[in-house]
Amino acid sequence: MTEKKVVIFIVEGPSDEAALGTIMKEYFASNEVQFVVVHGDITLKDYVSADNIIKKIKSQIEAVKNKYPYQWGDFIRIVHIVDMDGVYIPDEAVRAADVEAVRYFEDHIEAKNVLEIRARNKRKGEILYKLRTTGKIRGIPYQIYFNSCNLEHVLYGELKDFTDEEKEIRSDNFADLYEGRAEAFIEFISGLAVAVPGTYKDTWNYIEKNCNSLNRHSNMHLLFEQNGASSQLTAAAP
Incomplete structure (x- = not known):
């Protein structure tokens, strides 16, 4: 066993790790921090369902366990x-459009295949509910945290389809901005411009309503508060 205990971060892409990695390693400096980059949204993988998602998460951790x-x-x-x-948006907020890739707006989604996106949302919603109500995986405390519509939207304040190159540049700049300044990042991510007030359960109940997930x-x-379970924020949700 290692002298330090290990905190695992599961993220979607390398730009997520690039933006958040140094911050998390500074904040959790008394522990080892390991990132698992899924290279995509694990909740949207073809082989994943609400029935097997916990098993898939376990396999991600198993890979880290065996590697080190x-x-x-x-x-x-x-x-x-x-x-x-x-x-979590209503089905009617998914609109048909002649677009190559899905386009996201703060009150609707545009897609070539509306039924496919509605089905995707339903399946992902079921998987997220399973994950947010799990609590532990193989006895290890587990919690899932959201960014809406995505990480770039939250960190950079822009809702657009960033290229991989743009994501890399933005994430590197963001990491440089907060290098050695984990407390400044916590202040930013806790601000009412982005943070949903309330307990862990409250925040998930909020994001499930209306078009809040956009x-x-x-x-x-x-995740920075004791047990990651409660919030000091008391103002109305933004």
Whole structure:
């Protein structure tokens, strides 16, 4: 077993790790921090369902365990960060349009195949509910935190389809901005411009309503609070 305990971060892409990695390693400096980059949204993979998602998460942790190697007892926390992608919006807010890729706006989604996106949202919503109500995976505390509509929207304040190159540049600049300044990042992510007030459960209940999963919201501030379970914020949700 390692001398330090291990905090696992599951993220969608390398730009997520680039933007958040140094911040998390500074904040959790008394532990080891390992990032698992899924290269996509694990909740949208063809082979994933609400029935097997926990098994798939376990396999991600198993890969880290075998790589270094760790023992299961070395892991003390699993932090999963996911984009919302408008998953909870009403079906009528998914509109048909002659577009190559899905386009996201703060009050609707445009897509060539409306039924496909509606089905995607339903399946992803079921998987997210399973994950947010799980609490532990193989005895390790697990919580999933959201960014809406996506991480770039929350961190940079723009809702657009960034290219991989743009994501890389933005994430590197963001990491440079907060290098050695984890507390400044916590202040930013806890601000009412993005943070949804309330408990972990409250924030998920909020993001499920109306078009909130397209608006600029996050509950990542909760991961810095004791047990990641409650919030100091008391103002109305933005």
